[in-house]
Amino acid sequence: MSVLFPLFFAAAAAVIAPILLHLLRQRARNVQPFSSLMFLRPSPPRMQPKTRVENLPLLLLRCLALILLAIAFARPLWQGVDLITTEQKGRTLVLLDVSASMSRSGLWDQALAHLDQAVSDPEQRVAIVAFDRTLRPLLGFEDWVGQPPSARAELARTRVRSITPGSAGSDIGLALAGAADLISDDETAVAEAQGIKRIVLISDLQGGRGLDALRSATWPQGLGLSIRQVTSAQPTNAGLSLVTVEAGLMAEADDKRQRVRVSNDAVSKTQAFTVAWSDGVGSAENVSVPPGSTRVVRAPTRPAGKPGSAVILRGDDHAFDNTLYLTDAAPVEVPVLYLGNDAVDDPTGLSYFLKHALQPTRMLAPRLSINGLANQAEALNRFSWVVVGGAPSAAMAEQLTAHVTGGGAITVVLRQASDAAWLEKLTGHVLRAEEARVKGFALIGRVDFAHPLLRPFEVARFGDFTKIHVWHHRTLTPPPTAQVLAWYDDGQPAWFELPVGTGRVLVMTSGWHPADSQLALSTKFVPLIYTELQRSGRITPRPTQVIIGDAASMPAGAQTISGPLASADAPTSASITAQSIAQQGLYRVQTAGGVLVVAANVDPLESQTAPLALETLEALGVSITDADAATAAAAAALARTSERTLKVAELEARQKSWLWILAAAFVVLISETMVAGLFSRPKADKTASSNAEGAEGAEGAEGAEGAESAATGAAS
Template sequence: MSFLFWAFLGGTAAVAFPFLFHLIRRTPKGRQDFSATMFLRPSPPRLTRRSRLDHLLLLVLRAAAIVLIAMAFMRPFWRAADEMLAEPPGRRVALLVDTSASMKRGDLWRQAMANAEKAIGELEATDDVALFAFDDRLRPIVPFDRRASVERNEKRTIVREKLKELSPSWAHTDLGGALVGATDALAAVADDSPKDAPATSQIVVISDMQEGAKLDALGAFEWPAQVQVDVRPVIAARSSNARVALLDDDAAALVPGEPRVRVHNAADSATEQFRVAWAKATTGERELDARAAPFYVPPGQSRVLPLPRGKDLADADRLVLLGDDEPFDNAYYVAPRVQREIRAVGIGRDAEDDAQGLRYYLARALSETPRRKVTFDWREPGGELATLATERPHLVCVTDAVSAAEGEAIARYVESGGAALVVLRDAETANSLAALIGAKEAKEHENPRGTREYAMLGQIDFSHPLFAPFAAARYSDFTRIRFWRRRSVTLGDESQARVAARFDDGSPAIWQRSLGKGTAHVFASGWHPRDSQWALSTKFLPMLSGAVDRAGPRTAVDAALTVRESIPLPAASRVTAANERAAERIVQKPDAARIVVPASATTFDATDEPGVYRYSSAEDSWSFAVNLAPRESDTAPIEPAKLESFGVKLGRHLSQSEQAQRDRQLRDTELESRQKIWKWLIVGALCVLGMETLLAGWRSRAPAAPLGEPA
């Protein structure tokens, strides 16, 4: 026989009470003298120290009633051997460890390792475990074992060893993608595993659960009902954190030479006073402290202030934030600015000081700046152009008609990777460069100046690099630019050309044509006063500068790159046995490691740490900066319950021993409910109490013994 509630066994201790009551004897408590007994000799009752049990039958009945009632509360049942349950299956446990940049704070990584070790220690012999590391992507470290029987203890040892090899990276946190990936891994191993393999699926997440973690992947994912997530957060001792970022560089600043800097303070931060300074790798702490400008930023807010570099820090490559508790995100890197020298060849007959010519406005639009210096070598048509492909200038600007041989030389230059800027002064210029610009036919259109007959730009592709700076509504109005003379060009194959703008009659106004490795930008009308008002427009200078800047060598990449973001690379030179060394492309990382980029690579992907990278090849050399993802600095913790809003089931599956114990309790409860032995024990207790009552009543009515006779 078994019992559901063994705690009620203590109720049988009440059996002691009948024994105590039966041992109690009533002895005289007081003494009363009577006058009638004064002549008698006193004879007090004899009392003995030893007691004996009286009325044994009543005692037995009363003790039996107490024992039966206590056993009834213990809910007894009979367990048969054929009713034993099968052993429950084990678990598949996916252990997800956060290795994002925010885990570099304080002692979070030590806490994560301790939590992971505890989770491994809670595993049982039948559990299968897999180790995953996640930041912006999920990486399987120790996968699930698809075999039914495997030495689990040996695998747990492997997991512990691999766990020691992990360390936080500089990437951001994609918690949603990690959960979806772990769920897919659990589903895949469940489909391929035999029937006797572990059945229940459990995900254990060890993370700082920061507010900046991405959860987008969970939005379109239907969470499986059988997978539960056990979140074990790690908590930072200090909650203050802030980040710094550069909003615009010197050239794009609202006030020239005063770039704007933004400082954002975390919502749970306890600090409001910060300082920011420009610095280089060699800047010392004292110098940094002396140059720092104060920023007051309340928790959860941002502040933007101008911060000049200073002449002695014109080549500074980072902004440094001071006064923050967590240093992992206190530097914002910027590619150092170096003046680019662009070598250009101009082909045209205009005089340098001719205010009615194309060259006059081109020279003034491309004047020297701190970031760019354009050097033109002007040549008249009929000159020596055959060596363009070997001279390899950065840009060739054509403003007049050329001969067929010169047109072929310019085309060969573009095919070899050069850049051309072609302005169609007249239809003859278009026809002489037909192969380069892709023209099938060109006609001249002319309207008298000062009349209402003129052309305008009708269709503009603001996604084209030339017009992208004007995409905002306040800059996108081109209706004030009038064209009196233009060339109506019919393109032979428009699929090989990208038209950036068309005139209001639909003919191409500005287009880009790729030829071999190079590109040619073509203008169907000139910018000089005879043709249009283009040179008088505020949009002329930024558009022309953009076209020339894209042709020149790169010294720095303006794009705000983040860790593990790819950067496009220029095409490599054709590798031969003679120039194999010269065609080599190298990227130097912030830690001074040098990576040789394969000739077939079009992007560089090893941006795995913040800092300034340096690209160098035989053709050019330039820098680019990589920074921490901004959202990684949002370190305020979120409640794990937020995952439930995406359908994630939080909880913990029972282990095999816990599930077996639970199944045993459920089975015992079912058996007891079906047998109901407690009812018969209650009936027996009532019967015993009835017998005890009758016996006690009968003894109380028994006649007393006659006087002088023993009772």
């Protein structure tokens, strides 16, 4: 048992009062002076202190009442095992950064020193989580409390010694949001509020990825963040990354030298670097990059027949992001079908220009098949794009209808007005076409650049179609469901698109061959062809670069990965999953489309080692507490004391023992009153009897004295 207010026990000292009152000397009370005795010498009775307590039950009742009142005001409570075992010293979740930037010189040793301080108090409830782009629990709350207090800190150190910084990027926002959820889950599981809650973040605060994940989360009330920042004595950091060409589908196939980006951190002290092949073969490229800037250069040239696997950056203080693995993209084969009667070598036909436009690139390898309009074509569903340059046979028209209804993409070129008849069967709409009366030539006067086919031309210097002369075209009214993409200068539609089933049909009212227009000879033709080819939806460029720690960047359908490889021809190692890539290198990826060789590299954002501003965290509602371990320990001790006081008060309020003790005190006081009445009644009767006898004696004496006086007077 314990008490909430122990000072009230001092009131129990009042129990001495009844005892002293019972032992006081008996003194005469109500002394009545008599005039007849004024000349006599007073002789009061000798008073002796009592050595024996009279009315012992009455004394005990009075003492018990005082003791019960003192106990009631002290607010006693009975704290059993439940309070002792559930009382904790607070929660601490340690977030340990193991991203690539933490491999810089000296940072990991600093991180381990901060970890030792964070786990030095065995009485708190501790968990340790490592993070980069994901969270990896190293020590759970239950693992910590399941160990003897003397072994807890050593257990934490043992778990952390098993890891080192990897090659993945970091996401501090994601880590903080996940850590807050882990603490909330532990609170729910244990069910009691247990001291202060805090997250200890041990990191270089590399801010390349920002705090986007934390912006969508709500920071828990009462959760503090203690930051233990590690810093490098060497500020210069530059990194290498691959430049992704925006027009990748049209990149020249003979452009073998890939572009690499050199980025220099804003706090760097060096700006002169060298880009070279890791094996030392070939030339080197010198590049000057001012702090806070980037430069794009081509990979150094190599001798013919000697492909390289990685380029390196020299002149940097930190090597974690100075190696970039490269692999040539394997172009994706794209089957295209042309249905028409013109010969492929006829320079006046549609197929002639289509074939020359569909040249292989670094990303795509178009394979053009030509089939007559009257012949039965092979299965159309294997073609990404079908171009029809005339009126097909009935059997072929049925095949085309089934293909487009099932989600295929077809481009129909109206070479003459009569071709609209079979187009009605294909689309299910009434289409009446006529030859337009063109005086000289027509122009494409208006273009809808919002349409995906024409969006690449929305820049003003690329969007001028008025230089394309159209000699012949057909006029027709598109159905209401059609979307017109371009109009001639007379207002007639030039190109429009119709949805059919789950597929679509693009209708061109004029051909691109020289007899109809100059489209095939213009700079707009090849981009139009490749954009429509890309819009078919059946082209999946094979990725050659993946970011370590980013599972979303893996090729679609990837099942197992073998590597890393020193080169693309090296023997494979044991298979691993796509998500377990933890180091840079070349990997063989098993996909549904075959085996690919991809390069795994460090996230380019990891090269931005400038630390996050703490004001950014505070603006998101994060409560940043102390940054000193000693201050943290003092604050934790104060919080634990306050927490225990609140818990004891809460337990006492539930038990309400004082109420029962106070009721018992009232019962004792009532009993004392009754006992006091029993002891005082006989004494009162005795006193009354004595008083009566005294009165009678006094009257007799007065009568005798009067008689004596009368007798004396008579004798005289």
